[in-house]
Amino acid sequence: MSASFEGILKFEPISRRHDSQVDILHVGRGEDCFYYVMELADDQSTGGQINPDHYARVRSRATCNSTAGYPLKNASALASR
Numbered sequence: 001m002s003a004s005f006e007g008i009l010k011f012e013p014i015s016r017r018h019d020s021q022v023d024i025l026h027v028g029r030g031e032d033c034f035y036y037v038m039e040l041a042d043d044q045s046t047g048g049q050i051n052p053d054h055y056a057r058v059r060s061r062a063t064c065n066s067t068a069g070y071p072l073k074n075a076s077a078l079a080s081r
Contacts, residue, residue: 024038
């Protein structure tokens with residue numbers, strides 16, 4: 001078993017306990033690979049209302065690099081978790 005696969009297996013239950021993490025829903029292994037299924041992350045413009053035709057995941061780096069910067073209340077919420 002690869003270290004990456006073992007790490008994902010160990011992190012899977014942790015991901016479900018913390019709101020700051022996207023849940024890992026399933027971890028599996030193929031003949032020469034492994035995979036994991038994660039919940040869909042919020043959309044940049046619509047939050048939890050997902051439209052597959054226009055979906056763009058929320059990324060901290062993109063938010064920080066935008067002209068508006070990263071909102072202080074969001075940074076505070078992340079830091080307190």
